[in-house]
Amino acid sequence: MSEATLERGLNALKEVIDTPMALFFSSCTHCGMCATACLFYTETENPAYTPINKVEPLRRLWEQEYTLVGRIKKALGMSKPITDEELEEWKEYAYNACSLCGRCTMVCPVGNDITYMIRKMREGMAASGHTPEGLVGASTRAVEIGSPMGVKLPALQAQARHVEKDTGIDIPFDVEGAEYLMLMSSMEIMNYPEYLEAVSRIFHAAGKSWTISSEAFEATNSGIQIGSSDIARQLVSRVVNAAEKLKVKTVISPECGHAYTAIRWEGPNLIGRPFPFHVKHILEVLDEFRAEGLLKTEGFEDARMTFHDPCQLVRRGGVVQQPRNLLNMVATDFVEMKDHGIMNWCCGAGGGVSANEDAEELKMKAFNRKKHQLEELDGVETLVTACANCRIQIEEGLEENEIDMPVVGLTELLAEHLVEENKTEG
Amino acid sequence: MADDRTLAEMLRAQGITRRGFLKFCATTASMMALSPAMVPKIAAALESARRPSVIWLSFQECTGCTESLTRSHSPSIEKLIFDVISLDHHHTLMAASGHAVDEALNEAMEENFGKYILIVDGSIPVGNPAYSTVSGISNLDMLEHAAKGAAAIVSVGTCAAYGGLPYAKPNPTGAVAVSDIIKDKPIINVPGCPPIPVVITGVLAQFLTFGKIPELDSLGRPKAFYGQNIHDRCYRRPFYERGQFAETFDDEGAKKGWCLFKLGCKGPVTYNACATTKWNEGTSWPVEAGHGCLGCSQPDFWDMGGFYNALSVPTVDLAKKAAVGIAAGAAIGVAAGALNRRKKAKAVSEHQTVTVDDLEKGA
Amino acid sequence: MNEVDFLLWVRGPGLAIATVIFVLGMTVKMFEIFMLGRKKNLAELRGTGVKEGFRTIITRSGHVDTYSTRNTRFTHIAGWVFHIGMFTTIFLLAPHIEVFKSIIGFAWPALPTPIIDLATVIAMITMLAMLFHRITNPVLKYLSTGQDFVVWTLTFLPLLTGYMAYHHLFFSYTLVLGLHILSVCLLLVFFPFTKLTHAVTLFFARWYNGMMAGEKGVQQ
């Protein structure tokens, strides 16, 4: 039972500093423009939440360890060392006040990918034991129980039988050779059971084979949120082993944000080799079905609708047009938010903020940005999104601000209008 | 030798009418770059001026200044000035020679001790005094000896004022300026290589009329002649502003009389009266003749980075220096980079896998 | 050391030393940066991102975030105006072009000096406004360290002394030209060791930014 120490933290930071980061730290001119792109700053006006400030200890470490002048200054005792106290203070800036949403990265005039650096900063925070209580708990549960919210397989199996009863469609567990491996996020299993029903009906209608692995049904990855690649590797390896054992062609990341980033973008780099299978977000797959004519819908929603772009899916994931294509199949009055698409604002709960009790109040304050966005749209009745975490956050936010607006998952919405040939009753 | 008659009496003795004297004052005022309104004042001052005795010593020089001053090719107003001042000693101009010259010099010094003006042209070799001697006496000793009784010293020419050509790198003779040796006497520097004749006589006339040292700038030069920056008074300045430059001495721009900045003109850093007073009675001056100003009235004008390099061009080959920088930088850079990589590799090797159990301090 | 010797020193050895330190420092920095390397991205990418990287080098100068345009409008516009003013002064003034010609061998047409004069004045006024903004804006006040103000001064002095030299203000042209070149030397000497390196590294940083987004199919 080794323990977290400052040494291990600094060592972790030394491991992750690379050429892009050296370029970024050499380019920052303290112009402050990343602050106004970050909802944690705009809604609190706390200058400490300025994104580039969140990596100040990392910057000093780079300067002291990886530049000639920095090393000389350190040798002459002219440099300020990184201490536990400082990292403890930075826990609030790098975790509570950051959802890794990536907006600062899109705005920085000298092109610094600040999100990339905060994610790396968290590696050092995790190794040196300066991570929020909530995330430690979530990671422990994810590793030991299999899901950050403690969801076990029987709960999923119960939900599956429930869906089978309702739709008559068989939920395939551990089917070798299926084309798709379906992953679920605990949030969906616990809060949004309609998701499983929706995907099973859609896939059934599309005639596509899919399965759920009983060994690795959990999509979320607390390791990514807490910022420890080691823990993230442990979690993502389960998915990879299951997918390889079942010989699937594509792993589907469900309506969740960071899960997609964890599996598709960080997964291969965590385990050190390219995946023998594709990784796609559920919306990507549905859009393919749409294109191939396998997803037919009927009827339209008459309510005025808008779409909240989950950061990890759209800005950090590149799934930009698909949600629009799908939503336009069922919506006649679809209105885009002012800053939509890759520049949309975060809901305030991503990147581990929702699992972090210390950040509760801050999370709600950050939600005001999304509230202002909605207020700017006149007469919107329904908000559609594609991430369970965003959904809960927005529902809580709207409730707290007494705004009566239903929040709907896009996959569910499509299922409601699904055309099924041999619809069995019951 | 000294004549105690006033200047006015002398002129009248030569049959020059008052109107002639007024003309003399007008042209002298113009020479001294004073405003015409000053003529009555100058007339009054000139009238009562005493004829100062002048001793001219030539040291390490090319006689260019003397020729420029005396304008041996066509004497004019300066000749008149010469009639006015009693030039008691000048190696080149004196008819006498040999010991007679030395006696004349000592005699002139004793007689007007403390009153005569000492004019020096040429620099003084202190590296090895033997480089330049006059009848066996080194320039250094002669200067120190002559300076004792001088009321004021006028260093004529950049050599006397700042060391000039002999002083230019590598300065084999260890040449120095007058002001480097004589510290206790008022010194008026009249630099130029050579100085404009009118400027030399102008300074003398000014000293003669007002009897005191004219106002000097930081380099000891009379502001009347050296207060103006050539660049500011140059008639080609409008071309500089419009960015119209001659690129070579015979291109379209040169023919049209455009600015010669790119051909090395040192006008912007040079203070002299060439642009207005011009040379050869206002005929022309270097820039008007199509050649950039050399900055000859400035110290070290020989080492200003080449007569034909633009003023802004550095006097060292920066490309070569940059190459040195890159080479050294690359060497140090590769070493520093390697150090970084080793440090990073060491960190990676010492990586202790983080598990959920050791996420807390002292868990 | 009178003013002429000062000018001669600073035009010669002064610039030489400054150039060596500048070039050496920047070369070392480039090696330090690029020898750190970057792990290859093993994920299934939507593209190499190379094209997006180059596009971002250009698009990132524009303003992407409609919301913050209201709040950082000043920084954005002042940044543009200052840089245009300064670069016009540096690269389109005839004497400066002569300096570059002596180093790299070729030259280009110059703008008339009154226009450059205007550009210098605009650049200086904008810098003063930016300094005021850095002191008063809460975010900038929080972020700013001593270095930000040192770099501000290092950048302002060449403009100021250049303006004074051109207008023969206060001191003799020789002295002020010397001070102007000295201020440029100081700028060069400190360049590799301060945030001034952004002038070079920002192009690579923007490229990486755009490339990493492009790999995932996101294009600004």
Next chain:
Amino acid sequence: MTMACNDATTSGEEIFTGNVTPILNEIRHALNTLLETGESTIIDLRALPMGPGEEQHLESLLGIGEATATINAMGPTTVNESLFAGVWLVTHRNTDDEILGKFIEITRIPSILESQTEDIRGALKALPDLLAENC
């Protein structure tokens, strides 16, 4: 044949530097002052940065008016009124006919032309001798 004051003269390589216009304006102001206060002004052409040919160009513009006079004192001095009354051009030359100074005087009569008191006293002394000899 009127010429624009700043045009280079026809002789080819004259340089157009725009120095002539300011001088003409200065003369205009001086004439005004002369009328209003009677104060005369003298412009020393040797103190102005004139391009080649510009001086001749200025003189050709001013032209030669009705009154011309020459004084022989230490070389000839020519005084002539330009086409513009009150604007006189005074050129001093030495015994070798070299120009020593060139002035534009804006006055009723250049002072150089007036007989000087000392010279008149001299004449007063010399006249009786003349009377004694001749009549």
